[in-house]
Amino acid sequence: MREPELGPGYAAQFRRLRVLVGDVLQDTASEYGLELPLSPTDLAAAVQALNRGLLIETLADPDSVRDDLFGSLLAAVAEMRPS
Numbered sequence: 001m002r003e004p005e006l007g008p009g010y011a012a013q014f015r016r017l018r019v020l021v022g023d024v025l026q027d028t029a030s031e032y033g034l035e036l037p038l039s040p041t042d043l044a045a046a047v048q049a050l051n052r053g054l055l056i057e058t059l060a061d062p063d064s065v066r067d068d069l070f071g072s073l074l075a076a077v078a079e080m081r082p083s
Contacts, residue, residue: 051070
């Protein structure tokens, strides 16, 4: 990190966002009578990481990532079942 003194604030902001996204995921699952396969914060961390990764790919090569890819991936994961 270029400016290490910003690290704690940056981490706190990511933590708050993870909790908020986790709460939305848990509320949505509860509303539909579903059980999350991971803790809400773990699932939120994974969703956010996927989103950031796709953003980096898009910035590097704008034509490489479909506009609907993030939503399509989340829908595909939601439909996955153990074999």
